[in-house]
Amino acid sequence: MGNNVSVGLLGLGVVGSGVVKLIEDHQEKLTHQLGLDVDVKGILVRNLEKNRGIDVDPTFLTTNPEDVLHNPEIDIIVEVMGGVEEAREYILKAFAAKKHVVSANKDLVALHGPELQEAASRNNCDFYYEASVAGGIPILRGITDGLSSDHIRKIMGIVNGTTNYILTKMNNEGISYETALKQAQELGFAEADPTSDVEGLDAARKMAILCRLAFSMDVELNDVEVKGISNISLEDLNYGKQLGLTMKLIGYADFSNRKLDVNVKPTFLSDSHPLASVNNEYNAVYVYGEAVGETMFYGPGAGSLPTATAILSDVVTVIKNMQLGVTGNQYLEPHFTKKLKGSAEKFAQYYVRLHVKDEAGVLSKISTLFNESNISFKRILQNPMKENKKAEIVVVTHQTSLESFHNAMNQLHELEVVYEIKSHYKVEGDAAE
Amino acid sequence: MGNNVSVGLLGLGVVGSGVVKLIEDHQEKLTHQLGLDVDVKGILVRNLEKNRGIDVDPTFLTTNPEDVLHNPEIDIIVEVMGGVEEAREYILKAFAAKKHVVSANKDLVALHGPELQEAASRNNCDFYYEASVAGGIPILRGITDGLSSDHIRKIMGIVNGTTNYILTKMNNEGISYETALKQAQELGFAEADPTSDVEGLDAARKMAILCRLAFSMDVELNDVEVKGISNISLEDLNYGKQLGLTMKLIGYADFSNRKLDVNVKPTFLSDSHPLASVNNEYNAVYVYGEAVGETMFYGPGAGSLPTATAILSDVVTVIKNMQLGVTGNQYLEPHFTKKLKGSAEKFAQYYVRLHVKDEAGVLSKISTLFNESNISFKRILQNPMKENKKAEIVVVTHQTSLESFHNAMNQLHELEVVYEIKSHYKVEGDAAE
Structure with a gap:
């Protein structure tokens, strides 16, 4: 590593342009932190002619991915092209060429994250993707x-x-x-x-x-x-x-x-x-x-510059790892074997809105039905409706299992005083509840 | 480094006890992340007999700081004793003994942070203090x-x-x-x-x-x-x-x-x-x-366990650095020479509450006075008071410099229709303003 580290971009859309702009505008801070310059050398685009509203050396633009992935001057690949299959292929090639990768691609990481992380590790490369979740929030x-x-x-x-x-x-x-x-x-x-x-x-x-x-x-x-x-x-x-x-x-x-x-x-x-x-x-x-x-x-969960800050913070981390000679150390085997909860193990409060017959005893019938599934009410609102003999009832339940709730909903459908279950939603309180 | 890393504590109060408890309770996660065990060997206390409501091997307790600072089995010192001078002395000794330090001590870091960071660096040691600001928030x-x-x-x-x-x-x-x-x-x-x-x-x-x-x-x-x-x-x-x-x-x-x-x-x-x-x-x-x-x-900004999570996250960072052989790399020379803004360079909105004469033209006089300092009003509330001929006026200004605001306040004191400036506070809006 000399006086600079060069980044290659896959993609130059909204986020990619933000990365180029930020590397330029924040060079002084990057240099102070890292003791070297960061620059962009090589950008894969689909269209060489498109005006992107930013200053880029046109000789860095290419439509051939190999120009970026196999450029010996480039140490870090920033993947901001989106999509899944092509992006995956390029990133795997990057790791094979011993280049580190920073990605903002949630679709890709959600589907192939573990595979890519493992490939990175095998090649002593870093793979970071802070920008893939919640944009600028670290x-x-x-x-x-x-x-x-x-x-x-x-x-x-x-x-x-x-x-x-x-x-x-x-x-x-x-x-x-x-x-x-x-x-x-x-x-x-x-x-x-x-x-x-x-x-x-x-x-x-x-x-x-x-x-x-x-x-x-x-x-x-x-x-x-x-x-x-x-x-x-x-x-x-x-x-x-x-x-x-x-x-x-x-x-x-x-x-x-x-x-x-x-x-x-x-x-x-x-x-x-x-x-x-x-x-x-x-x-x-x-x-x-x-x-x-x-x-x-x-x-901010999105946007050109917020997302670019997350990407560039990952780039800073990679460069620090490069300087210390400790890249490729992120991979951690999952600690737990995956087990998902069944509906009897999922607990929440629920909001339910019903259209019912506007007559005496209706609320009592509904309440009894819920009680039979061990669900009690926390709040009840009842309003008469313009339509004759129809009322709207909204209830919020106490904590119940999803299984019991489904059970109650099924039975509610059968109850003759209920015209319609208009809606139902989970309710989450504060941690104290 | 063998199969474990040992921590020494300076202090065993509310936060120290939390650290001991967390190291015990979360050992499985620590071991998974680090591939080794973390334990506590040596705790400096003032009183050996005090009941702290946690299980600690009594042979680890000592009233002699050297027992912790020079224990060859201990790699990381966690400073949770509070106070400034003694804590500073012990931490400097720890660095001299090539031990890494994690501190929760805001008084100390605020006063001597740069000195301690520099001493850490000189000894290739880590110095982290996440818990010193805003407790459990990273x-x-x-x-x-x-x-x-x-x-x-x-x-x-x-x-x-x-x-x-x-x-x-x-x-x-x-x-x-x-x-x-x-x-x-x-x-x-x-x-x-x-x-x-x-x-x-x-x-x-x-x-x-x-x-x-x-x-x-x-x-x-x-x-x-x-x-x-x-x-x-x-x-x-x-x-x-x-x-x-x-x-x-x-x-x-x-x-x-x-x-x-x-x-x-x-x-x-x-x-x-x-x-x-x-x-x-x-x-x-x-x-x-x-x-x-x-x-x-x-x-959470405080509390035994929240603060202990911040401390222990620092301990995890130190251990990872130890494993990679890259401790002592945090220190960064300040980039900017310190320059503080003068009152003409500080801008804010202000809230001012006044007691004034309840007569015609008062608000106009006050408003004129503010205008002469180039301050305009965003909101005004006026209420008559129970006391005869007295009114209460509250204004919120638009952005102004602190200099202009001080100027207006001084003149307001002189205005004969103003009985008293009851209070004034800075007002901060959202970033969009």
Whole structure:
């Protein structure tokens, strides 16, 4: 290593441009920390002619991946191209060429993280991917370094900015899901095809990555149960307000008795929960550790420069490891064999909204039915409806197992005084509950 | 290094006991991460007979510091004894004996951090002190590693749990400062002599430590301007509620044009600011980076086990460095020569509460006076008072320099329609303002 370390980029989109800009703008700080310069030599692009609004030496641009992957001057590959198969192939080639890799690619890391980590290790290379979860928030370091001595028991994350923006707008401005989605698209917070965000898949990828690191277990994307936000109605948000509850799309992971429950679901949070006031496009990850208790990491979950700071912090770590001669030491065998909780082992409170016959004794019948599944109520709201002889009932239960809750829901369908189960959501309080 | 690394403790109070307990309880995780066992061999105490409610091999206890500092089996010294001079002496001896040190001692690090860091480096030893700021929150790592590539511009911290508890109680329950302090003392959130907490000195120590790491500048404790919370009245908190402002004791640091402003002051935060909803004894540090934007790290600022997790995470880092043979590499010369901002370079909004004559034209006179200092009003509240011919006026200004604000305050004292300036506080909005 001489007076500089050179980085090669795979991709020069929004995040890639941010990386180039940050390396230039923050060179003084990098040089101070590392005692050498960091520069970019070689960028894989699809189109050599495209104007990206940043100054790049055009001789560094190439459409041939080998020009970057086998450039002997390049030590570190930054993968910001997205997609899965091609990215995986290039990264494996990079490791084979003894180059370190920093990736922002959550799809790839969620699907192939363990394979890539193992390949890195085998080649004495570093593989970091802080930017793949919650953009600019240093949450992976928080878990692996900051809380390294603790037993992490629970993670709850607002790890998708698009859905948080939509839910915040619906909640604060009383606009519909469709209108809020359209606004998010106009502002660039949602993509033209928003499916992966609004249906929770993007959040699920991040939860798989978080769980692996937090619980030292080979969690796969398929282990994450997913439900999106596209069916959420303003009626439920308004009832939430009356009950002191705020709706968020929560990535939830609970590890106890050496078994894991991990899912992504729209969830009502008690207003006093630290995540409840995380608004707009912001992300936050709440981590509950046995010894440390409640912690939360908050910040921007996406964006060119925030994501680039996470990538560049990984680059700084790699360069320090290179200088100390200690690259390739991250890989840790999972400590626990994967075991997932069954529905009798998953506990939560629930919110249920029902349309029922507006007649005497209805609430008593419903309450009896829940009691038979050992579920008791914490809160009840009942309103007459405009339609004749119809009432709307909202209940919030005490803690119950998912099994009991499913059981009660099935029986509720059969009860003749119930017209319809309009909605039901998990409710999470603060840790004290 | 064999199959284990041994730790020596200086002190076995609340935090020391937590460290012993955590090393025992989390041994499995430590062994998995490190491939070796961690144990405690040697604890310096003042009183061998005292019952501490934990199981410790009594042969490890000693009242002679040399037994710990020169025990050849001990590689890492954990300093949790508190105080300054003795702790400094022992730590310097530890480095001379080539032992690594992890400290939770904010008083010591605030006063002698650079000297100790330098001594560590000279002896190829590690010196970490994550627990000295904001207890269980991994904020020092967040700044030095997570945001290593960014230019940090602003830090705002709720870094003292005692004062946050008192202010939360006053605000939520409408009780006086004295009553809230008494409750905090009964619950163990405040000490019998609460001066160092309530007058802001404890927070100032933490800000000095944070500033050194965030801004790479030799900030000293004396550079931190300090004002405490003991004069805060319920009247001001209530006006704050009307104005959408919450009072917090904020450690504030602003670095721009290569000059620093650092202080600890009771501050009104806009309710939408991420720190405004940090309540009770919790701590949080808000960090604004040029590229990343707004981030926040939240968690418990004190307590036996939370603080012990931070200490033990440092111990894990030291052991990893030992295994890789790379200890003693943390020290970084400050990048910037210390320059502090003058009052013409410090900008904020201000809240001012006045008692004035209740007669026509008063507000106009006051407003004219502020305008002459180039200060304009953002919000005004005026209420008649029970006392005859007296009114209470509260104003919130737009951004102004501290110099202009002082100027206006001095002139306000002279204005004959003003009976008294009851209070004035800095106001901080969200980053967007």
